[in-house]
Amino acid sequence: MSADLFSLKGKTILLTGGAGLYGRGLAAMLAQTGANLILAARDVGKLQIVADEEQAKGHRVTAESLDQGDEASVLALAERVHARFGALDGLVNNAVLRPMKGANGAAEQFAESMRVNATGVMLMHRHFGQKMAGAGRGSIVNIGSIQGMIGPSYELYTGTNMGDMPPDYFFHKGGMENLTRFYAALYGPKNVRVNNLAPGGFFNHQPEPFLQRYCDHTMLGRMADDTDLGGAVIFLLSDASRYITGVNLPVDGGYTAK
Numbered sequence: 001m002s003a004d005l006f007s008l009k010g011k012t013i014l015l016t017g018g019a020g021l022y023g024r025g026l027a028a029m030l031a032q033t034g035a036n037l038i039l040a041a042r043d044v045g046k047l048q049i050v051a052d053e054e055q056a057k058g059h060r061v062t063a064e065s066l067d068q069g070d071e072a073s074v075l076a077l078a079e080r081v082h083a084r085f086g087a088l089d090g091l092v093n094n095a096v097l098r099p100m101k102g103a104n105g106a107a108e109q110f111a112e113s114m115r116v117n118a119t120g121v122m123l124m125h126r127h128f129g130q131k132m133a134g135a136g137r138g139s140i141v142n143i144g145s146i147q148g149m150i151g152p153s154y155e156l157y158t159g160t161n162m163g164d165m166p167p168d169y170f171f172h173k174g175g176m177e178n179l180t181r182f183y184a185a186l187y188g189p190k191n192v193r194v195n196n197l198a199p200g201g202f203f204n205h206q207p208e209p210f211l212q213r214y215c216d217h218t219m220l221g222r223m224a225d226d227t228d229l230g231g232a233v234i235f236l237l238s239d240a241s242r243y244i245t246g247v248n249l250p251v252d253g254g255y256t257a258k
């Protein structure tokens, strides 16, 4: 066996939310593999900038519009993608909406979050996963969070103005981890694998007291950068992981192991 096991060359991969903090780095790393990469999010203008930058490097990247909170939009994207490329080889559910700002955020914001981050994620598995199952192959990688595995660490935020943590995020990221097992079981017999990654915090110039405490809590002594998640995503999309399904893999510098 060779390094070809890890190859995504020529495979059609859809990445949601390809312009955000983690998403931009994932777009760059997936584009570099030689995959046919489709980026999809609500703000297609921002995605088009990413697609243009990647195309200028000779990569195959296109931008598509998607509102994951609207089933008609998910279906329309599925129709466009399937008509042009057939069943996806890989789907990376990375998009997230963060409408709720703290423990006492409005119930309507919680509901809005569920529409995109719970119902919408389920619909992505349904409308793209069924087609993959019909083709008898594929890999879905969900981008969860360590905040789907553990409760809030309030002590990290003392003395900062970083705001309060919202309950919706802990609810849907925890749900994503077990939704992964549901679809891994459903699609497994059709040779479609479904796995969850739980990234740790992304370095974004957070205030010093938080940074120090957070980094001390990891085993590697630092927050994540825009190249830390891509390797695990490429591995789970590729044939190198062909007997791995239904897992949750923390990519957190050891944060949740401590």
Ligand SMILES: NC(=O)c1ccc[n+]([C@@H]2O[C@H](COP(=O)([O-])OP(=O)(O)OC[C@H]3O[C@@H](n4cnc5c(N)ncnc54)[C@H](O)[C@@H]3O)[C@@H](O)[C@H]2O)c1
Residues within 6 Å of the ligand: 016, 017, 018, 019, 020, 021, 022, 023, 040, 041, 042, 043, 066, 067, 068, 069, 093, 094, 095, 096, 097, 116, 143, 144, 145, 146, 198, 199, 200, 201, 202, 203
């Ligand atoms: N940033 C972190 O520290 C961190 C830590 C752990 C996990 N994560 C996870 O990583 C993933 C990416 O996070 P990020 O911080 O890069 O996010 P971000 O907020 O920077 O980007 C989110 C992306 O999702 C898209 N999006 C939002 N609502 C949408 C909708 N209704 N339909 C389609 N697209 C929509 C946005 O356009 C944007 O491109 C998320 O799943 C997040 O939960 C992030």
